[in-house]
Amino acid sequence: MKKNFRGMTLAALLLSASASAQADNNQYVPANDSPQAFVGDVASDAPVHVGSPFAAPVAPISDYAPVTVGDLQPAGFFDGGLKKAIGGCDSCDSPGCDGVGCDSMCGSKGGGGLAGLFNLCGKDGWMRAEAMLMFHAERQAPPLVTSAAPGVFPVLPAATVEFGDDLDGGLSGGIRTDVGRYLTDSFGIGGRTLWLSENGDDYSASGDQTDATSRSLGRPYYFVPRFNPGTAQEDSVIISQQNLFSGNVQAEYATDLFMADGYARMTFCHNKSSRLEFIAGYTYAELDDMISISSFRRDEDAGRNPNLAATAFSSLFETENRFNGGQLGFESMVARGRWTARALTKVHLGNMEQTVRKVGTTTDFLLNAPVSTQNSSILINDEQGTQTQDVFTFIPEMDFTxxxxxxxxxxFTVGYTFLYFDNVAMAGDQINRNRDTGNIGANVTPVAYDIVEGSHWVQGVSLGASIDY
Incomplete structure (x- = not known):
């Protein structure tokens, strides 16, 4: 009799546990075609099952469906919410939670997988990497190399500009990264970097006066006589021309860009399919530009200057722009199914440190004397050396992804990026082509000069991947 009583008691407890677990999961099993019957519902005047702080209304006993021991499930819910999620998710509404816990990137126990390596399981984090394909604005510079028909003086405007004017470096590759996490539901921090490879081009040409078909080459400048500026006119230093000189010229230009910023983001409003956030932080940027040009000519008329065998001219214009300041902006996100659209608009405000360096040399290779080098060149006279100044500037930025x-x-992501740099020093803007012929190749005393400010923009597309938790 005791054994039968104990067996009945154990069966009753097992059935009660199974019914409580099923009710807590809000799963109902209709019995006798009753749509209101919930397995394991407990009457309001009956003892409350373990783990529940309230008593729920129940269906009549006659409506219960048969329950077997195999129907048992762990009771892991509290007040209808997820009490414990596999993988460390706090609730089913948390990013990275798929109804039973974090997705496979986190691993099955909340500590493994790719996200576990970065301690992002159970938190709102993001990792993004994009390959950038960008175009720079054309750099402006005066005509630096000209050419003309064989035996013709290579002087503007009749001559052809071979190097200078609009300098277009074409497509430039790069990479952008963005990593961060939300510390609360409405506040997060992150960091971003942008690097673009060198954007530029080079040029080289040579001419031999012994070849009747060889074109003439020159280094143009604007001749402004010191004592009679009213007679100013176009002129050129000959590099190669029949019966005068044989020579060659090499030139190149390059622009580099790097940016890094740390920011905080605060949510203005959001729902399940959209989000609007305010962004503020610190930005550092480097924009460097360079133009160099060198030429060598050999005198083919020994009777004109018996002691002078050859001359080399070299000019270098370098600029560095270092930005330190803050950033303010907004980012909006809209999701529809598997598609997501993001729009980021912000402006970087702060100090731009501009540095300009001008270096010029002229070297004479003499037949009966040591080599002679002077500290000026065709486009660099006494305005040379290094100058630095600080200016307030802004850098607008737009990103659509x-x-x-x-x-x-x-x-997978695809996007468009636009950056505009105001108040920057570009190399081509620092070239002053007004010269007095008598000063070319002479030793001079360097003097201070004014930095010429300009602007620059970069735009292009991005292709990348994004991981969000």
Whole structure:
């Protein structure tokens, strides 16, 4: 009799546990075609089951469906919410939670997988990497190399500009990264970097006066006589021309860009499919520009200057722009199914340190005397050396990105980026082509000069991947 009583008691407890677990999961099993019957519902005047702080209304006993021991489930809910999620997710509404916990990127126990390596499981984090394909604005510079028909003096405006004017470096590659996490539901921090490879081009040409078909080459400048400026006119230093000189010229230009910023983001408003955030932080940027040109000519008329065999001219114009300041902006996000669209607009405000360096040399190779070198060149006279100044500037930025989620929290992205740099020193703007012929190749005393300010922009597309938790 005791054994039968104990067996009945154990069966009753097991059935009660199974019914409580099923009710807590809000799963109902209709019995006798009753749509209101919930397995394991407890009457309001009955003892409350373990783990629940309230008593719920129940269906009549006659409506219960048969329950077996195999229907048992762990009771892991509290007040209808997820009490414990596999992988460390706090609730089913948390990013990275797929209904039973974090997705496979986090691993099954909350500590493994790719996200676990970065301690992002159970938190709102993001990692983004994009390949950048960018175009720089054309750099402006005066005509630096000209050419003309064989035996013709290579002087403007009749001559052809071979190097100078608009300098277009074409497409430049780079990479952008963005990593961060939300510390609360509405506040997060992050860091971003942007690097673009060198954007530029080079040029070289040579001429031999012994070849009747060889074109003439020159280094143009604007001749302004010191004592009679009213007679100013175009002129050129000959590098190669029949019966005068044989020579060559090499030139190049390059622009480099790097940016890094740390920021905080605060949510203005959001719902399940959209989000609007305010962004503020610190930005550092480097924009460097350079133009160099060198030429060598050999005198083919020994009777004109018996002691002078050859001359080399070299000119270098370098600029560095270092930005330190803050940033303010907004980012909006809209999601539709697997598609996500983001729009980031912000402006960087702060100090731009501009540094300009001008270096010029003229070297004479003499037949019966040591080599002679002077500290000026065709385009660099007494205004040479290094100058620095600080100016207040701004850098507007716009980014538009579309992403497609091909698996949970992992997306491919494509976007467009535009950056505008105001109040920067570019190398071509620092070239003064007004010269007095008598000063070319002479030793001079360097004097201070004014930095010429300009602007520059960069735009292009991005292709990348995004991981969000």
């Amino acid at each position: 579309i992403g497609y989620r091909f698996r949970d929290h992992v997306s």
